[in-house]
Amino acid sequence: MRVLVISDIHGNLTALQAVLEDAAQFNYEEVWCLGDTVGYGPEPNGCITLVRQLKAACVVGNHDWAAIERMDIEDFNAEARRAVLWTRQELSPESLAWLSELPSTPIVKGEFTLTHGSPRDPVWEYVLYPSTARANFDAFSTPFCLVGHTHVPALHVWVESETSVRAISPTPNRVLALRPAEKADGAAPSLRIILNPGSVGQPRDNDPRAAYAILNTKEATWLPRRVAYAIEITQAHMRSAGLPERLINRLSFGW
Ligand code: ZN
Numbered sequence: 001m002r003v004l005v006i007s008d009i010h011g012n013l014t015a016l017q018a019v020l021e022d023a024a025q026f027n028y029e030e031v032w033c034l035g036d037t038v039g040y041g042p043e044p045n046g047c048i049t050l051v052r053q054l055k056a057a058c059v060v061g062n063h064d065w066a067a068i069e070r071m072d073i074e075d076f077n078a079e080a081r082r083a084v085l086w087t088r089q090e091l092s093p094e095s096l097a098w099l100s101e102l103p104s105t106p107i108v109k110g111e112f113t114l115t116h117g118s119p120r121d122p123v124w125e126y127v128l129y130p131s132t133a134r135a136n137f138d139a140f141s142t143p144f145c146l147v148g149h150t151h152v153p154a155l156h157v158w159v160e161s162e163t164s165v166r167a168i169s170p171t172p173n174r175v176l177a178l179r180p181a182e183k184a185d186g187a188a189p190s191l192r193i194i195l196n197p198g199s200v201g202q203p204r205d206n207d208p209r210a211a212y213a214i215l216n217t218k219e220a221t222w223l224p225r226r227v228a229y230a231i232e233i234t235q236a237h238m239r240s241a242g243l244p245e246r247l248i249n250r251l252s253f254g255w
Contacts, residue, residue, distance in 0.1 A: 002214060003216075007034035007116075007198070008035070008036040008148050009037050009038075010202045011047050012040075013041070015200050015229045016210075033057070033058040035102075035115075037061070042238045043237060045090065059116050070100075110142075111144055118132070120138075137194070144194075145195070147195070148196060152205045155168040160189075160192065178221060197224065207254045
């Protein structure tokens with residue numbers, strides 16, 4: 001099965017539409033969404049409507065929780081707080097109802113565990129470093145775990161016979177095999193991976209293009225993708241909504 005994996009849309013409808021247009025060529029059969037559908041961006045309701053139309057399997061993110069007042073926004077920086085408060089007053093009753101039903105615990109889909117932050121701390125922890133990744137392999141039982149939250153495309157690979165975890169920054173458009181090739185004697189090292197598709201609506205790896213991935217569950221392959229979108233349209237919407245200038249500018253730089 002081919003799966004479109006998206007995360008951290010953050011109310012950026014123009015970016016989400018560009019991703020869907022680009023992903024159509026892969027004939028995906030399911031959509032998995034790793035949270036933070038809203039927050040920061042100017043079109044939270046539009047993004048929720050589209051994600052619902054896609055019948056995506058979706059988990060909740062910290063910004064989704066903040067938007068429905070299920071999380072204290074004390075820990076958010078001033079601009080993120082302003083964006084949360086704007087999002088709260090913008091959300092329709094239907095959007096609020098949808099957000100409040102999203103699961104805050106990981107979803108398991110065959111060999112894949114889906115969560116926003118990390119399997120041991122689904123809404124808040126960032127898997128940015130191999131040491132954090134290593135600690136999290138004990139918190140899920142499938143071979144693979146999909147996370148978002150950092151807005152940085154990455155793979156953390158753990159060969160179970162070894163102590164350390166390896167971090168990989170994937171090259172866009174280069175297919176990665178998630179299972180090691182078998183040796184002549186049929187033996188293959190046992191491998192587990194935490195994968196992050198990056199962010200649709202607010203990338204933070206110095207590449208402003210929208211990020212997503214196509215997962216082939218049968219062949220166990222991961223195709224990281226980047227798509228250019230009309231950033232200036234999102235920025236114009238943010239300006240007319242009165243959202244903070246720094247949040248508007250960062251979209252131009254992917255940071
Ligand atoms: Zn996010």
